[in-house]
Amino acid sequence: MPAPPPPPERQAFPSHRARRLLPATLALLIAVPLFALAHHARPVPYGDRLTVHAREDAAEPVRSAAIRRAAVEAYDPLTGAVRWRHARVGSRPLEVLPARGDAITLWDDGLITATDGRAVRWHRALPGAAHGLPEAGATGVLRELPRGMLAVITPDRIAAYRLKDGDLRWVLPASEGCSFDAGRAVRHAGALLVAQPCSGDTWTAQLTAVDDLGRIVPGRTPLGNRSPGRTSEHTKSEKLVARHR
Known part of the structure; x- marks a missing residue:
């Protein structure tokens, strides 16, 4: 008796569950490139545009x-060639200071940046914003202090930052009826002497001396320039505002 013919091959159809998952899978495959494109196109924080030439x-x-x-722009000191260029969308630089290997820049929106050519290492907002800076001029606003500190002088106050990480260490407000003049600041023996014109005062009362620890006055309590977590009897790690003396 001849053997019965083999049953016809059963046509493969997607299971009910596979048919349900198919639209979701296709949607995911389409969405992934769109997510990647959106991530690439999103605005860079602070509007930074760092272009490396060399x-x-x-x-x-x-x-x-x-x-x-x-x-x-940062330049090669020997050839003068441009190494890199740092711009920010919607902002313009007012002053730049090479310090400790970085380019420290004050921008017209009151932001301070430290750029080393590989990245913008830190951004810090100037206390009280930067109103009046473009009108008053920004010459001499950025000043390097001893032991890796930076002073930013505005008419209303002097703010000090730690250069390695941008940490705000202290703020010294101008005396009532006075204003700081960044264009008339000079370095002398480790101190920064800043003109502080006041109405009706003699010239000796119109000078303020600061260093990395704050205002220099007899019997002062230093305002601080220690790494986070390190404190001492006279120098605390938190930010402080100098009191008038």
Whole structure:
């Protein structure tokens, strides 16, 4: 008796569960590239635009920098070639200071940045914003203090930041009826002497001396320049505001 013919092959159809998952899978495959595109196109924080021209030299410490065409450019000190260019959308630089290997920049929206050619290392907002700076001029606003500190002088106050991480260490307000004049500040023996013109005062009362620890006065309590977590009897790690004396 001949053997019965084999049963016809059963046509494979997707299971009910597979048919339900298919639209979700296709949607996911379409969404992934869109998510990646959206992530790539989203605004850079603070509007930074850092363009490296000489990549092999970009990591070198900044020794020469200048403002050009609404941006900060760092140069090779030997050849003068542009190493990198830092711009911010909607803002323009007012002053730049090479310090401790970075280009420290004050922008017209009151932001301070430290750029080393590989990245913008930190951003800090100036206390009280930067109102009046463009009108008054920004010459001499950025000043380096001893032991890795930066002073930012505005008419209303002097703010001090730690250069390595941008930590705000102390703020010294101008005396009532007075204002600081950044263009008339000079370094002397480790101190920064800042003119503070006041109505009706003699010239000796119109000078303020500061260093990395704050205002220099007899019997002062230093305002602080220690790494986070390190404190001492006279120097605390928190930010402080100098009291008038």
